[in-house]
Amino acid sequence: MDVRLTGTSGLLAGSRGWRGLGMQHRLDFGFHADWADALTDPDEHRALVLVVLLDDLGPGEDEALLAALDQRLSHTLPIPTLVAFASADHAPVLAAGRRALPQRAAAQHFERALYDRAATHQALYILPIDELVAELGRARFFDRRNYYAARARLSAAGAGRLAEAIGEMLERTVVPRRKLLVLDCDNTLWGGVIGEDGLEGVRLGEDGIGAAFQDFQRALKRLTATGLLLAIASKNNEADVWHMIDQHRGMVLSRADFVATRIDWADKPTNVKAIADALGLGLDSVAFWDDNPLERAEMRAAFAEIWVPDLPDEVVEWPYLLVHAAPLAGFEVTDEDRAKAAQYQARSAFTEEAAGAVDRMGFLGSIGLRAEAVPIDESTVARAAQLAAKTNQFNLRTIRHSAAALLTIAAEPGTVAFLGALKDRFGDHGIVGLIIIRPSSEDTAEIDTLLLSCRVLGRYLEDWMLAEAVGRLKRQGVRRLRAAYVRTGKNGMMASFLPDHGFQLDETGSFEADCEMISCPGAALYALSPPV
Amino acid sequence: MPYPRLSDILRDHFEGAEFDPDAPALGIGAFEAWDSFAHFNLLLLIEESYDVRFSVEDMSNLKSIAEIRAALATKGIAA
Numbered sequence: 001m002d003v004r005l006t007g008t009s010g011l012l013a014g015s016r017g018w019r020g021l022g023m024q025h026r027l028d029f030g031f032h033a034d035w036a037d038a039l040t041d042p043d044e045h046r047a048l049v050l051v052v053l054l055d056d057l058g059p060g061e062d063e064a065l066l067a068a069l070d071q072r073l074s075h076t077l078p079i080p081t082l083v084a085f086a087s088a089d090h091a092p093v094l095a096a097g098r099r100a101l102p103q104r105a106a107a108q109h110f111e112r113a114l115y116d117r118a119a120t121h122q123a124l125y126i127l128p129i130d131e132l133v134a135e136l137g138r139a140r141f142f143d144r145r146n147y148y149a150a151r152a153r154l155s156a157a158g159a160g161r162l163a164e165a166i167g168e169m170l171e172r173t174v175v176p177r178r179k180l181l182v183l184d185c186d187n188t189l190w191g192g193v194i195g196e197d198g199l200e201g202v203r204l205g206e207d208g209i210g211a212a213f214q215d216f217q218r219a220l221k222r223l224t225a226t227g228l229l230l231a232i233a234s235k236n237n238e239a240d241v242w243h244m245i246d247q248h249r250g251m252v253l254s255r256a257d258f259v260a261t262r263i264d265w266a267d268k269p270t271n272v273k274a275i276a277d278a279l280g281l282g283l284d285s286v287a288f289w290d291d292n293p294l295e296r297a298e299m300r301a302a303f304a305e306i307w308v309p310d311l312p313d314e315v316v317e318w319p320y321l322l323v324h325a326a327p328l329a330g331f332e333v334t335d336e337d338r339a340k341a342a343q344y345q346a347r348s349a350f351t352e353e354a355a356g357a358v359d360r361m362g363f364l365g366s367i368g369l370r371a372e373a374v375p376i377d378e379s380t381v382a383r384a385a386q387l388a389a390k391t392n393q394f395n396l397r398t399i400r401h402s403a404a405a406l407l408t409i410a411a412e413p414g415t416v417a418f419l420g421a422l423k424d425r426f427g428d429h430g431i432v433g434l435i436i437i438r439p440s441s442e443d444t445a446e447i448d449t450l451l452l453s454c455r456v457l458g459r460y461l462e463d464w465m466l467a468e469a470v471g472r473l474k475r476q477g478v479r480r481l482r483a484a485y486v487r488t489g490k491n492g493m494m495a496s497f498l499p500d501h502g503f504q505l506d507e508t509g510s511f512e513a514d515c516e517m518i519s520c521p522g523a524a525l526y527a528l529s530p531p532v
Numbered sequence: 533m534p535y536p537r538l539s540d541i542l543r544d545h546f547e548g549a550e551f552d553p554d555a556p557a558l559g560i561g562a563f564e565a566w567d568s569f570a571h572f573n574l575l576l577l578i579e580e581s582y583d584v585r586f587s588v589e590d591m592s593n594l595k596s597i598a599e600i601r602a603a604l605a606t607k608g609i610a611a
Contacts, residue, residue, distance in 0.1 A: 012572075012573065012576070013569065014569055014570060014573045015573040015576055015577070016573070016576075016577055016580070145585075145586075145587070145588050145591065146576075148588045149572065149588050149591035149592060150572045150591070156576045156577075156579075156580060
């Protein structure tokens, strides 16, 4: 991308440290005194990287900088603005005393103000340089001579390290995030081979290499908190792996952290593909982590879309590599991301059991299906409108009713309209369906909307919803139901829905059925279900 | 590891520029790209390449390749 870089002091533009970044992006260094211009230029279409070293700023300048930043953020969303900052180079941080040093207090104030803004501005990214300084050492990161010779506080090495971190950060703003990381077990989640070394023999825990594997698990655990899904594809005896995960005291991850597992002797590409399919994820959402270079090569050869990082042999490098991998560490983490893991887990468990169940209706009868008709009112209309707006596949007519329209329609006399909520042994799926049937004449009504979220397909909730609605219509004296299928590019699965449920095609191209003739066999699954 | 030649460092740093690395007056302003910025970066690159360190005075006084060569010589480096 086009990147404008500027700092509160010089950045050693053109020095060797920036070369790598310059090969990936078109860099344009502003003069260091121009940071205010760079921030307040409203025609700015380039990503902006602003390097702030707090002791460059005189009294009040930090407030001016924040004000200018606010102005930029109000103009140019969503072009990335990256603020990299360090508290200070020259500030006497070592003076210990009873009171916090004013510089330290100012740095903390500035940092808090930046993070406050980052919380509300999608395009603002913060890069705390202090971490990089600590990594390289203050004396190597900065070079005071350069300040007096060229008004730059960085050393050549510091500029290089900073460029690297900026590159990583910019990449994260554009690289689509992988949703699922599929992991190997032996010599990946722990050291050694559980099937051979046994619980006592594998290395996972406090000392040596075992601690590195444990840290790797900790890093994985932290990523799950940001919404990354974990799965296992391992060539092993399944019982051995579960024994290890459930029993070994060094395990940080537990069964519940894995949304899907394939532990058998099948080849890994097949298993990883099966996991992605079970979760309904495309392969371009998948990453694969395996210590064995042959497995990695096989995966790359089979599916180029899967992200397969090159891994150093030394496990001690993995935790760092993992948390700094742009494809795994996306930015916007929402509550929805975190909830997704639970939903995917429910879906995966359902798909896997369904695949194993020979008698499908028998299987569905055993999973404790429970449905509820939820009225459309002020508290649920937002969800109803969301379903109407987003559902493409299982949607008979794809009418995008607004929230206001839904409330009006639901209140019409004679209209039967409700949301379908679903629970089963695999989880509480919440509100996932919508049906609206409106009266068209004295004893006839017509289906306006019938849709289901694709997350819960295959459970015949549509049969239950239709049967429930028809029951209500009959009690109101309705005898005939009309309906039409409106084909879109995406709702092909609905093409036979009406004939399958007892509707007859009439000469106008619409469908009609006597209420007594409507057939909803799947509804019986719900009547039979024991309470969850 | 043997030190790189100063002329190679120059060619690397000013990629694409045409100049005679042995010209006696070669230095800041010899061509458009060789401004004070580029010169400062050149000095940083030379420090890194020869594992030496110039003082603040060196940074502002060393303006030509001849001067740089002489300064390196005082540090025991024949560049």
